Amino acid sequence: MTDRLRATSSSGIGCKGKERVAAIAGHICPIAGGPGDREGDRGGGGGGGEVSRFDEVSLLAAMASEEVHCAPISAWAKLAQAPEDPILGVTVAYNRDPNPVKLNLGVGAYRTDEGKPYVLHVVRRAEAALVGDRSRNKEYLPIVGLAAFNKLSRALAFGADHPAVLSNRIATVQCLSGTGSLRVGAEFMAQHYHTPVIYVPVPTWGNHNKVFPKAGLKLLTYRYYDPATRGLNFAGMIDDLQAAPDGAVILLHACAHNPTGVDPLPEQWDAIRQVIRAKRQLPFFDSAYQGFASGDLDVDAYSLRSFAADGGEMALAQSFAKNMGLYGERVGALSMVCATPEAARLVEGQLKLVIRPMYSSPPLHGAAIVATVLGDEKLFQEWKVELKGMADRIIDMREKLYQALVARGTPGNWTHILKQIGMFTFTGLNKTQVDFMREKYHVYMTGDGRISMAGLSTSTVPRLANAIDDAVRNVA
Amino acid sequence: MVLSFLNCTSSQTRHRPLTHSSLSSIHSTGRPLISSAACILPEDKEQKGGGDIAVRTVFFFLPLPTMASAQAMPISVWEKLTEAPEDAILGVTVAYNKDPNPVKLNLGVGAYRTDEGKPLVLEVVRQAEARLVADRSRYKEYLPIVGLAAFNKLSKELAFGADHPAVVANRITTVQGLSGTGSLRVGAEFMGQHYHTPIIYVPVPTWGNHNKIFPKAGLKVQSYRYYDPATRGLNFTGMMEDLKAAPDGAIILLHVCAHNPTGVDPLPEQWDAIRQLIRAKGQFPFFDSAYQGFASGDLDADAYALRSFAADGGELALAQSYAKNMGLYGERVGALSMVCATAAAAKLVEGQLKLVIRPMYSSPPLHGAAIVATVLSEEKLLHDWKAELKGMADRIIEMRHKLYDALLQRGTPGDWTHILKQIGMFTFTGLTKPQVDFMREKYHVYMTGDGRISMAGLSTATVPHLVNAIDDAVRNIA
Numbered sequence: 001m002t003d004r005l006r007a008t009s010s011s012g013i014g015c016k017g018k019e020r021v022a023a024i025a026g027h028i029c030p031i032a033g034g035p036g037d038r039e040g041d042r043g044g045g046g047g048g049g050e051v052s053r054f055d056e057v058s059l060l061a062a063m064a065s066e067e068v069h070c071a072p073i074s075a076w077a078k079l080a081q082a083p084e085d086p087i088l089g090v091t092v093a094y095n096r097d098p099n100p101v102k103l104n105l106g107v108g109a110y111r112t113d114e115g116k117p118y119v120l121h122v123v124r125r126a127e128a129a130l131v132g133d134r135s136r137n138k139e140y141l142p143i144v145g146l147a148a149f150n151k152l153s154r155a156l157a158f159g160a161d162h163p164a165v166l167s168n169r170i171a172t173v174q175c176l177s178g179t180g181s182l183r184v185g186a187e188f189m190a191q192h193y194h195t196p197v198i199y200v201p202v203p204t205w206g207n208h209n210k211v212f213p214k215a216g217l218k219l220l221t222y223r224y225y226d227p228a229t230r231g232l233n234f235a236g237m238i239d240d241l242q243a244a245p246d247g248a249v250i251l252l253h254a255c256a257h258n259p260t261g262v263d264p265l266p267e268q269w270d271a272i273r274q275v276i277r278a279k280r281q282l283p284f285f286d287s288a289y290q291g292f293a294s295g296d297l298d299v300d301a302y303s304l305r306s307f308a309a310d311g312g313e314m315a316l317a318q319s320f321a322k323n324m325g326l327y328g329e330r331v332g333a334l335s336m337v338c339a340t341p342e343a344a345r346l347v348e349g350q351l352k353l354v355i356r357p358m359y360s361s362p363p364l365h366g367a368a369i370v371a372t373v374l375g376d377e378k379l380f381q382e383w384k385v386e387l388k389g390m391a392d393r394i395i396d397m398r399e400k401l402y403q404a405l406v407a408r409g410t411p412g413n414w415t416h417i418l419k420q421i422g423m424f425t426f427t428g429l430n431k432t433q434v435d436f437m438r439e440k441y442h443v444y445m446t447g448d449g450r451i452s453m454a455g456l457s458t459s460t461v462p463r464l465a466n467a468i469d470d471a472v473r474n475v476a
Numbered sequence: 477m478v479l480s481f482l483n484c485t486s487s488q489t490r491h492r493p494l495t496h497s498s499l500s501s502i503h504s505t506g507r508p509l510i511s512s513a514a515c516i517l518p519e520d521k522e523q524k525g526g527g528d529i530a531v532r533t534v535f536f537f538l539p540l541p542t543m544a545s546a547q548a549m550p551i552s553v554w555e556k557l558t559e560a561p562e563d564a565i566l567g568v569t570v571a572y573n574k575d576p577n578p579v580k581l582n583l584g585v586g587a588y589r590t591d592e593g594k595p596l597v598l599e600v601v602r603q604a605e606a607r608l609v610a611d612r613s614r615y616k617e618y619l620p621i622v623g624l625a626a627f628n629k630l631s632k633e634l635a636f637g638a639d640h641p642a643v644v645a646n647r648i649t650t651v652q653g654l655s656g657t658g659s660l661r662v663g664a665e666f667m668g669q670h671y672h673t674p675i676i677y678v679p680v681p682t683w684g685n686h687n688k689i690f691p692k693a694g695l696k697v698q699s700y701r702y703y704d705p706a707t708r709g710l711n712f713t714g715m716m717e718d719l720k721a722a723p724d725g726a727i728i729l730l731h732v733c734a735h736n737p738t739g740v741d742p743l744p745e746q747w748d749a750i751r752q753l754i755r756a757k758g759q760f761p762f763f764d765s766a767y768q769g770f771a772s773g774d775l776d777a778d779a780y781a782l783r784s785f786a787a788d789g790g791e792l793a794l795a796q797s798y799a800k801n802m803g804l805y806g807e808r809v810g811a812l813s814m815v816c817a818t819a820a821a822a823k824l825v826e827g828q829l830k831l832v833i834r835p836m837y838s839s840p841p842l843h844g845a846a847i848v849a850t851v852l853s854e855e856k857l858l859h860d861w862k863a864e865l866k867g868m869a870d871r872i873i874e875m876r877h878k879l880y881d882a883l884l885q886r887g888t889p890g891d892w893t894h895i896l897k898q899i900g901m902f903t904f905t906g907l908t909k910p911q912v913d914f915m916r917e918k919y920h921v922y923m924t925g926d927g928r929i930s931m932a933g934l935s936t937a938t939v940p941h942l943v944n945a946i947d948d949a950v951r952n953i954a
Binding site: 080082119321338340356 | 559606658661672685693807828839841
């Protein structure tokens with residue numbers, strides 16, 4: 001029995017598994033009898049039941065004393081080495097770098113002019129109030145999240161007086177920041193939308209290309225960025241939207257396009273909207289920078305609000321990671337603007353069926369902070385001031401970097417640094433130049449040449465300018 | 477439909493008809509698309525180095541008598557959606573909340589209540605939280621994709637024991653997940669993609685949400701016998717038969733302790749037999765641990781099954797939740813641990829888990845994990861936590877005794893000893909659906925349709941009301 005009980009690796013390779021099972025079964029089944037034989041078990045009750053047969057007990061004891069030795073072959077031995085995430089991997093590499101003058105311009109997280117992360121004052125105040133309130137508990141939120149948060153988020157994005165808001169046509173559910181909102185929305189669409197194809201701009205945030213296929217949407221593209229002008233390829237964009245199928249889902253960055261910083265003008269947005277509505281395509285907005293583009297929350301929501309006002313439908317993934325500095329708390333919301341309140345209600349019910357098997361319900365803390373800030377007039381006003389402060393500092397860095405390059409006479413046209421909008425500058429540096437700057441200057445950015453202006457400070461601008469200058473002059 | 481570009485300078489304009497055929501297409505309804513003109517303005521600033529001319533393309537709209545803007549679509553693309561059913565478990569609380577009756581009792585979802593019927597935030601949680609929030613050197617930066625490192629380490633040690641051979645050998649990769657559900661989903665989605673036999677066997681019955689999570693994650697769901705209604709105990713024979721009949725290499729879902737919804741757990745000897753069989757068939761155990769510390773009141777005793785599987789050299793997965801044992805429900809704190817045959821495999825698994833998490837929610841939430849890490853890493857807080865946890869477990873056991881004694885005293889027909897024997901937060905009463913509905917309608921007592929009641933939701937004051945309801949139902953409703 002000892003040999004037959006010697007077991008195998010959990011992958012089952014080269015095992016005597018069937019023999020062993022026969023041995024176990026042969027010992028258990030005759031003793032336990034068939035399914036009808038439950039005499040000895042009656043009255044066993046809960047708690048695992050009483051093992052009432054002597055033979056079975058002794059068998060179990062004998063088996064328990066046998067060590068199951070498994071060979072160290074893993075079910076996972078043939079897994080591929082996963083590549084590091086191209087954006088988050090920049091910070092991983094930066095953290096590993098022992099050089100004292102390294103500069104992280106990778107991920108879009110705001111830094112003060114001292115180069116430090118920044119927790120907004122209104123956030124600290126809201127958080128202190130929440131945590132100090134012993135009448136608060138940590139009960140599960142509903143599947144759709146914190147109701148006050150949903151209402152306030154919707155009002156922030158669309159405007160409290162927006163016709164779509166007033167007519168109850170918008171279903172809003174709390175999700176895990178922008179990514180989570182995109183995933184839940186996309187998974188819902190893949191299941192229920194008649195044309196499960198999504199068009200994304202070229203280029204777009206890298207993670208879009210991962211989220212949508214996982215959710216079950218086919219991923220295609222439309223032209224967006226024009227490297228020749230470092231601006232918008234508007235004609236190409238319109239052409240490609242026209243050529244895309246009627247009814248396709250169209251991903252749009254609400255403002256401060258990531259990674260290019262190139263946004264359509266209002267008039268261009270109007271034209272884009274006309275095409276999309278004519279082709280009955282479904283706009284899916286990604287809003288991660290409301291307030292960061294111009295410094296004004298309402299101005300930054302122009303595109304979003306105009307689409308929501310024309311009677312057509314749309315989706316919005318809204319993030320509070322950047323504009324409220326809540327990055328790690330994962331706070332966001334998915335809003336589905338529907339033609340009718342009834343449709344919005346049906347949509348909400350189906351969204352719950354996406355969320356429940358994913359994580360049951362969203363995390364409480366960050367949403368409570370947002371609801372506190374947005375729900376209090378004083379905190380809300382102070383937030384807007386802090387937000388504008390962050391946006392202004394980024395614009396200041398743009399000015400400083402531009403001036404520094406001009407002062408060095410660095411070859412090329414650098415006005416795009418001033419023109420691009422939001423947290424990032426799409427420098428136009430190529431991969432070779434990016435690698436050179438990392439290796440020689442310990443300046444870290446994503447491989448597409450995108451730098452986070454939020455990661456720059458007055459004292460680090462000169463170093464960056466030197467690095468760019470060297471790269472542009474000496475590296476092809 | 478005409479689209480033309482105007483090339484404007486300050487003093488002249490020029491029309492340029494656009495030749496792109498795609499822009500001249502008419503929408504299938506025959507409505508013209510847009511009419512606009514483009515004005516290309518030369519940049520004001522001087523261009524350096526003969527470089528690019530930055531242009532602004534400005535569009536003007538010519539008024540169209542037929543359609544100036546897209547008409548409101550009165551028909552929604554979503555109008556044919558079906559009405560989604562309310563979640564079977566969470567829907568109980570929804571119904572409870574809607575009930576206007578002043579004397580109502582919610583025994584639905586497994587959330588702990590004090591003897592005053594109030595939610596409880598653990599003192600150690602309040603202390604940890606206060607400290608974290610007051611510390612102005614703390615930031616809210618993104619966690620890594622795998623979550624808070626200190627949390628992962630401490631969670632692994634809590635589950636397996638800090639000195640467990642698998643822990644010491646670095647064979648366990650642990651990633652922070654969104655409580656139990658999120659950990660199950662990430663693990664299952666990883667397996668759905670990478671495991672050779674993407675079929676999972678769940679006990680009958682099991683937590684309702686298991687049956688939703690696994691198919692979404694790409695695993696085929698099958699079942700094995702578990703609960704025996706005749707004995708209100710474990711159908712051990714049936715379980716072993718079904719595991720044996722299941723394919724070699726299949727994934728087997730196991731509740732670590734305090735089985736939900738039945739409260740019926742295998743004995744240690746039975747766990748050993750289950751383990752032997754699973755290992756012999758090369759099956760892959762996936763443990764769901766939502767009640768460590770709640771079953772017996774002792775964290776280590778409750779982890780017996782888990783630790784014995786992790787010690788035999790075989791592999792396994794663990795979804796671990798802090799919702800109940802640290803009362804962190806709404807903060808969504810949990811961890812997925814993959815115990816692998818080798819440290820190298822564990823490393824490969826971690827990399828692939830990140831590829832599951834990043835397109836789902838990028839990285840997990842900070843606050844709850846920071847609370848757990850604080851409590852588990854400090855001797856005094858850890859000690860106090862265990863005392864509070866035992867307090868909760870003890871109160872539940874006390875409610876079991878009170879309910880049992882009251883039913884006995886009432887002379888309510890039937891054998892109610894299972895109330896005492898079952899383990900953890902729930903009692904699987906054995907009440908039928910008509911009886912459950914009756915108790916809700918007449919007594920405003922809320923439980924899930926399978927007759928499962930949350931003992932954590934009972935209090936000394938509400939036991940009599942529940943007993944009245946059960947007694948009436950058992951005597952008068954089939």
